[in-house]
Amino acid sequence: MDVSTIKNPKFLKKMSVNQMVDLAGDIRAFLIHKLSKTGGHLAPNLGVVELTLALHKVFHSPTDKLVWDVGHQSYVHKILTGRGDRFDTLRQYKGLCGFPKRSESEHDVWETGHSSTSLSAALGMAVARDLKQENFDVVAIIGDGALTGGMALEALNDIGHQKRNMIIVLNDNEMSIAPNVGALHNMLNRIRSANKYNRAKEDLEYLMKKIPAFGGKLASVAERLKDRLKYLLVSGVFFEELGITYLGPVDGHNLNALIDNLNYARKKKGPVIIHVLTQKGKGYRPAEMDEVGTWHGTGPYKIESGAFIKPVAVAPAYSQVVNDTLQELARHDKRIVVISPAMVVGSKLEGFAKEFPDRLFDVGIAEQHAATFAAGLATQNMKPILSIYSTFMQRAYDQIVHDICRQNLNVVIAVDRAGLVGADGETHQGIFDIGFLRSLPNLTIMMSKDENELRNMVYTATRYDRGPIVVRYPRGNGIGVGISERLEEIQIGSWDVLREGADMTVLSFGPMLQIILAAAKQLETDGIHLRVVNARFIKPMDHLMLADLGELGTPILTVEEGMLAGGFGSAVLEYYHDHGIHDLMIERMGIDDCFVEHGGVNELLNELGLTSKQIATHVKRMLKQQSKKNVVRKVITS
Numbered sequence: 001m002d003v004s005t006i007k008n009p010k011f012l013k014k015m016s017v018n019q020m021v022d023l024a025g026d027i028r029a030f031l032i033h034k035l036s037k038t039g040g041h042l043a044p045n046l047g048v049v050e051l052t053l054a055l056h057k058v059f060h061s062p063t064d065k066l067v068w069d070v071g072h073q074s075y076v077h078k079i080l081t082g083r084g085d086r087f088d089t090l091r092q093y094k095g096l097c098g099f100p101k102r103s104e105s106e107h108d109v110w111e112t113g114h115s116s117t118s119l120s121a122a123l124g125m126a127v128a129r130d131l132k133q134e135n136f137d138v139v140a141i142i143g144d145g146a147l148t149g150g151m152a153l154e155a156l157n158d159i160g161h162q163k164r165n166m167i168i169v170l171n172d173n174e175m176s177i178a179p180n181v182g183a184l185h186n187m188l189n190r191i192r193s194a195n196k197y198n199r200a201k202e203d204l205e206y207l208m209k210k211i212p213a214f215g216g217k218l219a220s221v222a223e224r225l226k227d228r229l230k231y232l233l234v235s236g237v238f239f240e241e242l243g244i245t246y247l248g249p250v251d252g253h254n255l256n257a258l259i260d261n262l263n264y265a266r267k268k269k270g271p272v273i274i275h276v277l278t279q280k281g282k283g284y285r286p287a288e289m290d291e292v293g294t295w296h297g298t299g300p301y302k303i304e305s306g307a308f309i310k311p312v313a314v315a316p317a318y319s320q321v322v323n324d325t326l327q328e329l330a331r332h333d334k335r336i337v338v339i340s341p342a343m344v345v346g347s348k349l350e351g352f353a354k355e356f357p358d359r360l361f362d363v364g365i366a367e368q369h370a371a372t373f374a375a376g377l378a379t380q381n382m383k384p385i386l387s388i389y390s391t392f393m394q395r396a397y398d399q400i401v402h403d404i405c406r407q408n409l410n411v412v413i414a415v416d417r418a419g420l421v422g423a424d425g426e427t428h429q430g431i432f433d434i435g436f437l438r439s440l441p442n443l444t445i446m447m448s449k450d451e452n453e454l455r456n457m458v459y460t461a462t463r464y465d466r467g468p469i470v471v472r473y474p475r476g477n478g479i480g481v482g483i484s485e486r487l488e489e490i491q492i493g494s495w496d497v498l499r500e501g502a503d504m505t506v507l508s509f510g511p512m513l514q515i516i517l518a519a520a521k522q523l524e525t526d527g528i529h530l531r532v533v534n535a536r537f538i539k540p541m542d543h544l545m546l547a548d549l550g551e552l553g554t555p556i557l558t559v560e561e562g563m564l565a566g567g568f569g570s571a572v573l574e575y576y577h578d579h580g581i582h583d584l585m586i587e588r589m590g591i592d593d594c595f596v597e598h599g600g601v602n603e604l605l606n607e608l609g610l611t612s613k614q615i616a617t618h619v620k621r622m623l624k625q626q627s628k629k630n631v632v633r634k635v636i637t638s
């Protein structure tokens, strides 16, 4: 079947299971083919083909609510709900979103991207249904990784308490991005392996019938073994104890088993959890064989070989630079430990993990815990490095405020994916953290201009002992300046003039500086001389340089790949206002009060008015305005 022609899932109601098996094959082939061109979350989606088919077979979306957790595994759902014909635009500018999107389809009842929200949202939908005396099913589909998120456990606590009719499908593939971690994961594994003990139990019971012949000793051992088996075999006791009926484990690739269990669950009163066992990457050998998470989210690849098609990198990834520097420093500084909330692969921390297995803590999708865990370590004079994506750090805001900054603890927060991330879109752009961190007392915030300065910032941060310090760095690779062996400590609060120019000053930081230097070059041909300053400390700012610039009196433009409200530009405005300097022309460029959808970073920068050309135009307009003001001032004073 050409799955790109599917308009809605109704056709499944009349389809036989055998036909659905064939359709599953067509969907897998479609995903493997399409994503070889566009990239995307291949392995998670290959793992839920049968599950998604069964869900749309049994339930009547959108009347019944299918609530995907994280949502990176909703491509099959999108195919079945009439969006197969848009997969050539997956995660591209103005194209198909990589996560559920309510504006895309009525079947997308809940938007995700951040993990562990589905259970709370589903409970909300169930309560609304009951209060309005409506009648529909609510089904949350949550992965074993997402289940390690604190929000999920908060929701389970309330779901078991409220006992609303709702279904939770736990998609257990033993993987988060990398192999899943934690006690919950181990418990699920025990249940998974319980199947293997079933036969042992029968064998044991047969043996015990023979035991009297061998005397009491062996009988008591067998009895103990049976008790242990009983513990193992009482599947899902954790959920049952919470008041949630446990069904499973169910083979997540067996359509009959899935359909039977979903039908059974929808008739059960109260909350039901169906523990479904799937294989991440099923149907594509390279993804099936992946044990580290390489095929969780990929770029384009060659189908036959599974070789990724990557542009030639002129420089290492910023994440790699951070890992390598930490690995080097940790050899001499035993205080250094690294904490990652399930993003070891994304933040390229495998090297550190391999060399220091007992000093790298993957705590699961648990950003709140990760932050306060780091704080606890710091109270005992360790040097914890909390490695966390800007966007996921939003989950740990109170812990950073209440536990880390308020107690002024020496925690290094290595903020990865700071700035626009591109294809993941609205839910993942790292554009809010300056706004929500800048107001925190005791916190230092810095961002380098290139990979070499980043290395020195990591070094500076590990040596800094006057409180918490943030090192921000973007997704992607450096600019190719080369990395020197020598480590240099950077003076806290010091800015760096990259280019002198008498007409006006631009203050910025991070990769935006390359865009501004290109604009400066363009302006040079128009006889405009721009001073470009690497304002690498967002907090504390370089007050000496700000005072000098205030003295100069030429216009100042701040540019940031982040929200204007509360951002770096706001800090500069506050400085001059608070120091009584009111006649300076200061303007700000950045992201103005909007969420930024998916697309290529350059396309998004263009949409946001942050390309070299757009910055050059803005500079010219400011200078024109300034010269008019000067003329008026001359007239008034003459």
Ligand SMILES: Cc1ncc(C[n+]2csc(CCOP(=O)(O)OP(=O)(O)O)c2C)c(N)n1
Pocket: 044, 047, 070, 072, 073, 113, 114, 115, 142, 143, 144, 145, 146, 147, 171, 173, 175, 176, 177, 280, 296, 341, 342, 343, 365, 367, 392, 395
């Ligand atoms: C709050 C938050 N932290 C981290 C992530 C990054 N992330 C995306 S998917 C994923 C693993 C999800 O594992 P699981 O729920 O088991 O889904 P699977 O990919 O195995 O299908 C992680 C850590 C996220 N989306 N949200």
Ligand SMILES: CC(=O)[C@@H](O)[C@H](O)COP(=O)(O)O
Pocket: 070, 072, 113, 177, 296, 297, 346, 417, 421, 424, 475
């Ligand atoms: C779905 C999810 O949240 C992660 O898979 C995320 O897409 C990873 O982002 P990077 O590709 O920037 O590591």
Ligand SMILES: [Mg+2]
Pocket: 143, 144, 145, 146, 171, 172, 173, 174, 175, 176, 180
């Ligand atoms: Mg998983």
